[in-house]
Amino acid sequence: DGGITQSPKYLFRKEGQNVTLSCEQNLNHDAMYWYRQDPGQGLRLIYYSQIVNDFQKGDIAEGYSVSREKKESFPLTVTSAQKNPTAFYLCASSIGRGRETQYFGPGTRLLVL
Amino acid sequence: AQTVTQSQPEMSVQEAETVTLSCTYDTSENNYYLFWYKQPPSRQMILVIRQEAYKQQNATENRFSVNFQKAAKSFSLKISDSQLGDTAMYFCAFMDTGRRALTFGSGTRLQVQP
Numbered sequence: 001d002g003g004i005t006q007s008p009k010y011l012f013r014k015e016g017q018n019v020t021l022s023c024e025q026n027l028n029h030d031a032m033y034w035y036r037q038d039p040g041q042g043l044r045l046i047y048y049s050q051i052v053n054d055f056q057k058g059d060i061a062e063g064y065s066v067s068r069e070k071k072e073s074f075p076l077t078v079t080s081a082q083k084n085p086t087a088f089y090l091c092a093s094s095i096g097r098g099r100e101t102q103y104f105g106p107g108t109r110l111l112v113l
Numbered sequence: 114a115q116t117v118t119q120s121q122p123e124m125s126v127q128e129a130e131t132v133t134l135s136c137t138y139d140t141s142e143n144n145y146y147l148f149w150y151k152q153p154p155s156r157q158m159i160l161v162i163r164q165e166a167y168k169q170q171n172a173t174e175n176r177f178s179v180n181f182q183k184a185a186k187s188f189s190l191k192i193s194d195s196q197l198g199d200t201a202m203y204f205c206a207f208m209d210t211g212r213r214a215l216t217f218g219s220g221t222r223l224q225v226q227p
Contacts, residue, residue: 042204042217101163102160104158106157
């Protein structure tokens with residue numbers, strides 16, 4: 001089945017710890033995105049990548065890092081510098097090249113212990 | 114920077130009736146895309162409908178249609194023959210042609226009553 005997978009579904013972070021959220025897609029999409037959703041709010045853009053080996057900061061990139069070494073994968077690291085990481089994280093992808101509809105993964109819920 | 118405003122935090126509709134969700138946006142661009150996404154309790158984001166700004170014709174997908182007023186920067190969603198499965202959060206989103214990332218509104222929680 002084609003789609004976007006995110007793992008884990010739930011993730012717990014201790015103080016001072018870095019954690020990595022996985023996002024994988026087998027849709028052959030060029031573009032991938034990370035969004036953060038806080039309770040009762042819409043999604044906000046963290047990072048995005050239009051092509052392999054290239055990515056740009058979104059609106060709330062501080063305390064996060066990403067890599068895009070493979071077309072299928074766009075992992076997000078929540079670093080210890082992110083002081084309020086508790087949120088729901090959604091990964092999305094799109095074909096790119098003028099076809100802009102984004103499709104979303106099921107999300108990862110990050111909680112701080 | 115673009116902004117998207119959804120002024121109705123919550124709405125309720127009876128099953129089989131019609132409901133309209135409002136969305137306004139602010140941009141200086143001429144070419145862009147607009148979307149409505151649905152987020153049911155599972156929290157999966159599901160595309161409902163999309164509209165290209167250069168198209169004057171309003172988009173329609175089965176029971177879902179939009180009223181796109183470019184000059185007024187308004188993009189409302191009409192759901193006809195509401196079904197219980199339509200109960201969800203609905204997000205309006207804007208995409209510019211530059212970075213091609215989405216800017217979301219704060220959402221409208223729709224409850225369909227039996």
